[in-house]
Amino acid sequence: MxxxxxxxxxxxxxxxAAYSESVWVSGVPHGSVLGPxxxxxxxxxxxxxxxxxxxxxxxxxxxxxxxxxxEGRDAIQRDLDRLQRWAHANCMKLEQSQVRGPAHGSxxxxxxxxxxxxxxxxxxxxxxxxxxxxEKLSVSQQCAxxxxxxxxxxxxxxxxxxxxxxxxxxxxxxxxxxxxxEYCIQLWGPQYRRDMELLEQVQRKATKLIGGLEHLSCEDxxxxxxxxxxxxxxxxxxxxxxxxxxxxxxxxxxEGLFIRECGDRTRGNGFKLKEGxxxxxxxxxxxxxxxxxxxxxxxxxVVDAPSLEVFKTRLDEALGNVV
Numbered sequence: 001m002x003x004x005x006x007x008x009x010x011x012x013x014x015x016x017a018a019y020s021e022s023v024w025v026s027g028v029p030h031g032s033v034l035g036p037x038x039x040x041x042x043x044x045x046x047x048x049x050x051x052x053x054x055x056x057x058x059x060x061x062x063x064x065x066x067x068x069x070x071e072g073r074d075a076i077q078r079d080l081d082r083l084q085r086w087a088h089a090n091c092m093k094l095e096q097s098q099v100r101g102p103a104h105g106s107x108x109x110x111x112x113x114x115x116x117x118x119x120x121x122x123x124x125x126x127x128x129x130x131x132x133x134x135e136k137l138s139v140s141q142q143c144a145x146x147x148x149x150x151x152x153x154x155x156x157x158x159x160x161x162x163x164x165x166x167x168x169x170x171x172x173x174x175x176x177x178x179x180x181x182e183y184c185i186q187l188w189g190p191q192y193r194r195d196m197e198l199l200e201q202v203q204r205k206a207t208k209l210i211g212g213l214e215h216l217s218c219e220d221x222x223x224x225x226x227x228x229x230x231x232x233x234x235x236x237x238x239x240x241x242x243x244x245x246x247x248x249x250x251x252x253x254x255e256g257l258f259i260r261e262c263g264d265r266t267r268g269n270g271f272k273l274k275e276g277x278x279x280x281x282x283x284x285x286x287x288x289x290x291x292x293x294x295x296x297x298x299x300x301x302v303v304d305a306p307s308l309e310v311f312k313t314r315l316d317e318a319l320g321n322v323v
Contacts, residue, residue: 004076004113006063006120046086052079057129077113084116131188139188143195150180150202157209164211170225173206181230186241189234191285199230232319238291239298243311246271257288261296269303272296 047054052065052075063083065076087094094115113120125134125141132142154177161168181199190196207221208214222229228236245257261272273292283289295303302318305311 004067050079051075080115131184142188143190147198150177153177166210169210186287242291269300271303
């Protein structure tokens with residue numbers, strides 16, 4: 001399947017001072033009278049009569065459609081034309097330099113739409129809300145960027161903080177460094193061992209900063225500090241997100257994401273999920289697939305927890321026994 005995604009930046013004419021000419025700005029200027037909420041109301045009908053999938057986040061708009069057939073290519077071109085007419089009717093512009101369309105799958109060369117009179121520039125990668133997406137759906141570069149950002153912050157802590165006590169270093173690591181390694185991690189979780197190791201190295205460096213633990217192994221330092229490895233934390237986050245989907249917290253987005261396995265087997269927990277079959281090995285790393293095997297292995301008392309807080313507590317105990 002070949003999928004085409006087009007990022008579009010909406011430009012709004014704003015008069016910066018009295019008697020001055022209007023200039024085109026992206027989104028809403030910071031500190032302006034026109035705040036984000038009125039702007040979102042203004043662009044609320046941008047997706048009217050759009051056939052393909054249109055995602056909106058403030059002034060950033062993403063159009064996505066399957067283009068491995070002639071009908072699919074025609075549909076996404078019609079939607080691009082509608083967006084162009086909508087922008088013209090509402091005295092707005094679509095930023096040409098911000099229109100890029102990385103295609104995923106095969107047959108990309110045949111799916112080259114245009115906006116106005118210009119062909120859409122093809123890009124092998126694009127950042128979507130801080131997550132780097134490339135044409136092969138590989139997350140290796142995203143892992144490298146996340147580790148780079150985290151290492152920079154950790155370096156600032158090492159140079160700027162003289163104390164090496166756990167009461168100082170551990171909160172700084174948890175609040176300033178680890179969020180870079182776990183931002184939206186359910187989407188771009190590392191697929192290869194080398195990427196996992198790249199992220200784990202950051203946590204190893206952070207725990208080595210704490211005085212009195214330098215002589216211990218990485219596993220012993222984590223145990224002493226009451227921390228999980230980042231791999232185990234990702235598994236913890238996956239299982240918590242799966243529980244929320246199964247409980248209907250994301251009913252619209254999560255409908256059909258998981259399928260309950262039919263059967264009368266009593267071994268293990270009583271809420272087994274069905275594992276899907278896929279041709280590509282990389283699909284096994286996607287969230288709705290990778291989480292099923294671990295969910296089915298959870299003890300019955302974890303799955304049957306009466307609340308989310310109880311589930312988290314029992315899950316921590318179960319994961320603490322997992323190597």
